[in-house]
Amino acid sequence: MANIANIDVAGGVVRGVRTVDYVPEDFNRRPPRYYLLWLMLPAILLLAAISLYPLVWLIYMSLHEVQLAPGKSDVWAGIDNFSRLATDKKFLRGWLTLFKYSALCLSVEIGLGVLVAVILNNNRFEKILVTIFLMPMMMAPVIAGFLYMFLYNGTFGWYFWILQSIGLLEGGSILGNKFWAMFAIVATDVWQWTPLIALITLAGLKRVPQDQLEAHMVDGAGPFRNFFSVALPNLYPFLLIAILLRFMDNFRFIDHILIMTGGGPANATKILPTYLFDVSFKFFELGRGAAIAFTLLLLTILLGLVLTIVFEDPTRKLRTQRED
Amino acid sequence: MATVTISDVWKYYGKTMAVKELNLEIKNNEFMCILGPSGCGKSSTLRMLAGLEFISSGDIYFDDVRVNDLPPRDRDIAMVFENYALYPHKTVYENMANPLKLRRTPKDEIERRVRRAAEILEIDPLLGRKPVELSGGQKQRTAIGRAIVREPKVFLFDEPIAHLDAKLRSHMRGELKHLQRDLETTTVYVTHDQLEGMSMADRIAVMHEGVLQQLGTPEEIYNQPSNEFVAGFVGEPPMNFLDCTLEQTNVGLTVVHSGFRLALTEQQASLLTAGGADANVRIGIRPDNLAIEQGAEGSLDVPGEIFVIEPLGGDMIVEVTIGSDRVMVKTKIGPMGGPGDPCRIGFDVDKLHVFDINTGVAYF
Numbered sequence: 185m186a187n188i189a190n191i192d193v194a195g196g197v198v199r200g201v202r203t204v205d206y207v208p209e210d211f212n213r214r215p216p217r218y219y220l221l222w223l224m225l226p227a228i229l230l231l232a233a234i235s236l237y238p239l240v241w242l243i244y245m246s247l248h249e250v251q252l253a254p255g256k257s258d259v260w261a262g263i264d265n266f267s268r269l270a271t272d273k274k275f276l277r278g279w280l281t282l283f284k285y286s287a288l289c290l291s292v293e294i295g296l297g298v299l300v301a302v303i304l305n306n307n308r309f310e311k312i313l314v315t316i317f318l319m320p321m322m323m324a325p326v327i328a329g330f331l332y333m334f335l336y337n338g339t340f341g342w343y344f345w346i347l348q349s350i351g352l353l354e355g356g357s358i359l360g361n362k363f364w365a366m367f368a369i370v371a372t373d374v375w376q377w378t379p380l381i382a383l384i385t386l387a388g389l390k391r392v393p394q395d396q397l398e399a400h401m402v403d404g405a406g407p408f409r410n411f412f413s414v415a416l417p418n419l420y421p422f423l424l425i426a427i428l429l430r431f432m433d434n435f436r437f438i439d440h441i442l443i444m445t446g447g448g449p450a451n452a453t454k455i456l457p458t459y460l461f462d463v464s465f466k467f468f469e470l471g472r473g474a475a476i477a478f479t480l481l482l483l484t485i486l487l488g489l490v491l492t493i494v495f496e497d498p499t500r501k502l503r504t505q506r507e508d
Numbered sequence: 509m510a511t512v513t514i515s516d517v518w519k520y521y522g523k524t525m526a527v528k529e530l531n532l533e534i535k536n537n538e539f540m541c542i543l544g545p546s547g548c549g550k551s552s553t554l555r556m557l558a559g560l561e562f563i564s565s566g567d568i569y570f571d572d573v574r575v576n577d578l579p580p581r582d583r584d585i586a587m588v589f590e591n592y593a594l595y596p597h598k599t600v601y602e603n604m605a606n607p608l609k610l611r612r613t614p615k616d617e618i619e620r621r622v623r624r625a626a627e628i629l630e631i632d633p634l635l636g637r638k639p640v641e642l643s644g645g646q647k648q649r650t651a652i653g654r655a656i657v658r659e660p661k662v663f664l665f666d667e668p669i670a671h672l673d674a675k676l677r678s679h680m681r682g683e684l685k686h687l688q689r690d691l692e693t694t695t696v697y698v699t700h701d702q703l704e705g706m707s708m709a710d711r712i713a714v715m716h717e718g719v720l721q722q723l724g725t726p727e728e729i730y731n732q733p734s735n736e737f738v739a740g741f742v743g744e745p746p747m748n749f750l751d752c753t754l755e756q757t758n759v760g761l762t763v764v765h766s767g768f769r770l771a772l773t774e775q776q777a778s779l780l781t782a783g784g785a786d787a788n789v790r791i792g793i794r795p796d797n798l799a800i801e802q803g804a805e806g807s808l809d810v811p812g813e814i815f816v817i818e819p820l821g822g823d824m825i826v827e828v829t830i831g832s833d834r835v836m837v838k839t840k841i842g843p844m845g846g847p848g849d850p851c852r853i854g855f856d857v858d859k860l861h862v863f864d865i866n867t868g869v870a871y872f
Contacts, residue, residue, distance in 0.1 A: 404610035
């Protein structure tokens with residue numbers, strides 16, 4: 185303590201007497217930077233081990249022709265792996281299919297998730313319904329894939345039977361149909377991940393100020409108007425997080441597709457991650473696979489950034505200012 | 509511009525009773541204040557008027573129309589909320605324009621009305637701002653602005669100025685009263701602050717534990733409280749209550765306390781007899797109706813001992829020990845001695861109130 189004085193009192197020293205101009209500067213001073221570094225070091229090391237090291241390897245692999253046979257060393261390939269992608273039709277189609285798949289999943293999941301959340305909110309059986317509703321999310325994606333594969337099965341699948349009974353399907357198979365296969369895998373994703381969106385939205389709905397809803401009702405709004413004009417703007421940040429989570433997840437998620445279609449029929453469901461899986465782990469062209477993975481990584485980060493910047497809540501900046 | 513009739517209204521939340529058998533008629537263009545401590549059912553009553561809360565039983569009429577089953581938007585009301593309830597993503601202008609927009613008013617008409625309301629409330633320079641950029645007082649004005657842009661049948665105020673600081677609050681009391689007179693609209697104003705009720709309302713309905721205690725003009729509520737609760741709730745500093753016994757003496761009916769004896773007037777005595785008063789009663793007297801004199805010798809009747817003196821600038825409140833009880837006396841500031849000093853107290857017997865000791869009901 186800088187300002188604690190030692191004062192002589194009758195020959196003895198009295199310690200710890202504060203002088204008048206005492207300022208507790210030690211409490212207010214910012215700790216030096218190296219101190220913060222020490223605090224963050226464990227996290228940085230962990231992150232480096234699980235994330236940075238593979239990333240460096242990924243970049244290394246994408247610049248080489250990786251040899252699998254023991255003893256053979258990798259051959260430097262420069263940007264060959266990347267430049268070849270430009271003319272790879274399957275690669276380009278993979279992107280298109282991925283965007284289609286992601287857009288379908290997101291729009292259905294957001295719409296349905298918000299609807300479910302609104303229905304659940306303040307429902308008499310809210311707690312039990314939420315618990316039941318979260319079950320699909322708890323299931324391993326591979327199991328969900330198998331479950332839906334069986335449901336779509338042309339011999340004993342319930343969904344197949346239902347679709348056939350109401351005349352939507354004439355015969356053949358769902359997963360083997362170029363048109364239906366995409367919707368089939370989207371439906372699986374929707375089934376498994378809508379609960380997540382509903383859960384996030386439900387948390388958001390709890391934070392919508394009741395008095396604003398009431399004021400809006402007194403102003404002359406009906407329930408629909410009330411939802412769109414007051415609840416939805418308040419839900420904005422929550423929906424943004426939900427969209428971001430699901431969008432990034434969609435860009436790496438292949439469990440259902442691998443189980444159900446493997447990318448078929450005729451590449452109708454071959455989204456880029458599936459193609460990446462084929463290249464790397466079926467054809468074992470690890471260098472090329474790494475190049476595809478790297479572009480996927482870059483675009484995911486880029487789109488994520490764009491999403492947060494473009495859709496940033498316009499009132500957030502104002503809201504972070506302290507209210508009086 | 510409507511009369512509001514609340515007829516036999518009950519409100520339950522689950523098994524908890526919030527409002528019990530409420531009957532209240534609010535006249536056209538009247539400023540009615542519902543006054544009571546928190547949890548007395550006043551907000552529930554207002555919310556039932558607004559249509560934000562179901563009515564458990566009973567009816568509410570606006571003029572002759574039963575509104576029980578009408579949603580808020582069809583009741584033609586405007587409400588100001590305790591926390592203002594402004595829409596954070598809308599500007600002051602958009603906030604105020606909202607009720608008109610939702611009712612499909614033409615654009616130029618909206619513009620005209622919002623500007624006029626903003627002028628009345630002196631917030632026209634703020635129309636482009638968002639609520640977070642406003643001070644508490646400005647937010648409150650915006651909320652009022654949103655209510656007055658329309659010409660609703662009824663204004664509902666739910667403690668609109670409770671969160672302002674004391675100075676602004678006393679300013680807004682006058683403003684609101686003036687505004688209501690200007691707009692000539694039936695108004696129901698809910699508050700726990702007796703000062704707001706006393707200063708603004710045409711009539712006050714005092715509620716306690718879901719039950720209407722008394723309905724009357726501020727003057728009636730103050731001077732003729734119907735029971736001990738109303739007497740104690742209204743007035744600052746609160747009324748003094750003393751437990752006494754009644755004795756018949758040669759000067760008539762007398763109130764006997766361990767510190768003093770007070771002869772009642774003949775009229776008071778007959779009221780007590782007519783009411784069938786018990787020998788044990790509780791008397792109440794406002795601090796303003798007690799006189800105080802410094803020193804042990806003096807012209808006033810009751811000897812006491814000063815407990816503490818609270819100067820308030822122009823006035824002071826002296827707490828005095830009389831017998832086994834303590835009373836507050838409000839008087840002009842002046843030399844009074846200090847704690848422990850003797851003094852003498854005089855009762856204004858005409859202003860005395862007597863309550864039943866068990867039920868709290870006032871005899872007068």
